[in-house]
Amino acid sequence: MRPRQMRRNARRMRRYGMQPMVVINSGDSLPDVFAVLFGRWLWRYRSELAPFTLAMVTVLVSLVLHLTHPQWWPWLLASATVVASSLVGLGQRMGLVRRSERVYAATVAMAVGAWLAAGTALGPSFRPLPQLLLYGGVVLAVPWWAHRRRRARVRVERKLAAWPEISAAIGLNGSRVMSAVVDVWGWRARFGLARGQTIQDVTAKIPALESALGTFRGAVRVHPTPDDKANRFELRVLDIDPHADAIPWPGPSVSSITEPIDLGPFEDATPAQVHLKRRHGLIGGATGSGKSGVINVLMGNLSACTDAVIWAIDLKRGMELQPWSACIDRLATNPEQASALLRDAVTILEGRAEWLAAHGQRVWEPTSDMPALVILIDEYAELADEAPDAISDADSIGRRGRAVAVQLIAATQRPTQKAMGRGALRSQMDVRLSFRVRERRDVDLILGQGMLSAGWHAHTLNAPGKFLISAPEHDTPRRARAYLLTDEAVSATASQHTVWRPPLDEVSRRALQAERDQPRSQRAEPPVDASPGAGERQGQGGDDKAPEGVLWSMLAGAPDEGVPIAHLMTATGMGRSWVYYRLQELAAERRACQVSRGRWRATQPTEP
Incomplete structure (x- = not known):
């Protein structure tokens, strides 16, 4: 049997799970068998022998060039310099992620190029070139032999060589291996499936895969291939968890709501970006799973958008969202204020729809003059319990708000049918973020029916901040971890972004004003100020229950350091723009002054 035919038969046997054997009969030539075995040994240890292979190729090339083109040595030296410089500057794009890897590759390229130039000009046997090749080659080979990723590549290749036994077990x-790549965190490989097998069969066997590959629990990921063929899948195995530690927030990734927001990195270091323009969002997860962290990331990016006005509802009396009050145009911290906020949002929705119809337009394009309205609701289930009348307004926004850029982002622990208002709002939410859940059935509640069986295993997330994202641009289960914003980062970001927050557009302001100008019998009662001391303030003066009267009462009773804008917004039930406009009018009349940034008081407290 010829060596080439033996190698071909051995490959076929390995493909179908059989161990190749070498059988020697009287007709076989013993030197040929030894050559085959030696060739297999060289191939098996090709990675370890790579430095010697490079040295031999360098000697042969220098010998040929010395005999044919010895005058080329300056060009060889210049080429080596260019290659080394390119590896240092552009090596990251070639897969050399770490700086030490790029420096090592550039050093090897420069050393090989210099020796090749010298060998071309003087000959490879010219002293001391052989001694330099021997000692320098050994010194440069040591980092290669000790390199973690090279050893990982060898380990992966040998593990995949045993795939027939693993797949049978x-x-x-x-199934067969098609390709494999080793990266910083582990390795990934593309596999072809046998007839009748699908990726759902592989997903169901993930625990068995982890056991067969000898990895830790939760280290195996199964994804469809980019070509989306039904008989292929991509296997990703992590040696190191890239999300083991918290990842600091690098700062806002957008300046407009039309741009994708970066929530955090996936496990392959690519950003988990999501579009929020004219989309509703749902954030779900158990207590302590990291929902507050992603809300901070959203606030940090939305507050940087010059074409988005932010309203917020936080029924924990503002405990979560109060630090962002400088960037929130209107913040509701009790059920009455939440109901009034959502009622006004529906009024804005209808006013914008009338304006679009009058101007022959179908969608509201967010700009700095006509911004989108984003309503962020923390603990939506509490809103359903404490302000059930507001749920109908939320459902109306969910059904009709996208075209007019009035958007809802709701966070809750379990978005059950009761909590989400008979499910009408949940079905309208295109963007879903699922953090760790306690029960497997909660995966379908947050991400949608059938997502658990499709491989979206949010119950296996093992650290706060880890989440799965389901959106039109994210249709495969990939783990990400939300950035971490410290309290200091929140305060600094809110203080920085409050300068360029846009006011509510004229169309929306006119709609709200027209609603308030209606006779009291035709509209709901204005929001009641439930803050401490509200009764005493409202008892002073004639019509102090009106927002203007409440505003003046608070300014008149303010201490020397003044009253924060957030308190004025909460007491009056009005937005930031309205409060600032009234303050500017009072300042022009010299009846009020700004004590410090964001704090105001009356200059004539005795004036009615």
Whole structure:
């Protein structure tokens, strides 16, 4: 049997799970068998022998060039310099992530190029070139032999060589390895499946895969291939968890709501970006799973958008969102204020719809003069319990708000049918973020029916901040971790972004004003100020229950350091723009003054 035919038969046997054997009969030539075995040994240890292979190739090339083109040595030296410089500057794009890897590759390229130039000009046997090749080659080979990723590549290759046995053990007979790549965190490989097998069969066998590959629990990921073929899948195995530690927030990734917001990195270091323009969002997860962290990330990016006005509802009396009050145009911290806020949002929705119809337009394009309205609701289930009348307004916004850029982002622990208002709002939410859940059935509640069986295993997330994202641009289960914003980062970001927050557009302001100008019998009662001391303030003066009267009462009773803008917004039930406009009018009349940034008081407290 010829060596080439023996190698071909051995490959076929490995493909179908059989161990190749070498059988020697009287007709075989013993030197040929030894050559085959030696060739297999060289191929198996090709990575370890790479430095010697490079040295031999360098000697042969220098010998040929010395005999044919010895005058080329300056060009060889210049080429080596260019290659080394390119590896240092552009090596990251070539897969050399770490700086030490790029420096090592550039050093090897420069050393090989210099020796090749010298060998071309003087000959490879010219002293001391052989001694330099020997000692320098050994010194440069040591980092290669000790390199973690090279050793990982060898380990992966040998593990995949045993894939026929692994696939037979876990019930995926006939599957085959198509390609494999080693990266910073582990390795990934593309596999072809046998007839009748699908990616759902592989997903169901993930625990068995982890056992067969000898990894830790939760280290195996199964995804469809980019070409989306039904008989292929991509296997990703992590040696190191890239999300083991918290990842600091690098700062806002957008300046407009039309741009994708970066929530955090996936496990392959690519950003988990999501579009929020004219989309509603749902954030779900158990207590302590990291929902507050992603809300801070959203606030940090939305507050940087010059074409988005932010309203917020935080029924924990502002405990979560109060630090962002400088960037929130209107903040509701009790059920009455939440109901009034959502009622006004529906009024804005209808006013914008009338304006679009009058101007022959179908959608509201957010700009700095006509911004989108984003309503962020923390603990939506509490809103359903304490302000059930507001749920109908939320459902109306969910059904009709996208075209007019009035958007809802709701966060809750379990978005059950009761909490979400008979499910009408939940079905309108295109963007879903699922953090760790306690029960497997909660995965379908947050991400949608059938997502658990499709491989969206949010119950296996093992650290706060880790989440799965489901959106039109994210249709495969990939783990990400939300950035971490410290309290200091929140305060600094809110103080920085409050300068360029846009006011509510004229169309929306006119709609709100027209609603308030209606006779009292035709509209709901204005929001009641439930803050401490509200009764005493409202008892002073004639019509102090009006927002203007409440505003003046608070300014008149303010201490020397003044009253924060957020308190004025909460007491009056009005937005930031309205409060600032009234303050500017009072300042022009010299009846009020700004004590410090964001704090005001009356200059004539005795004036009615």
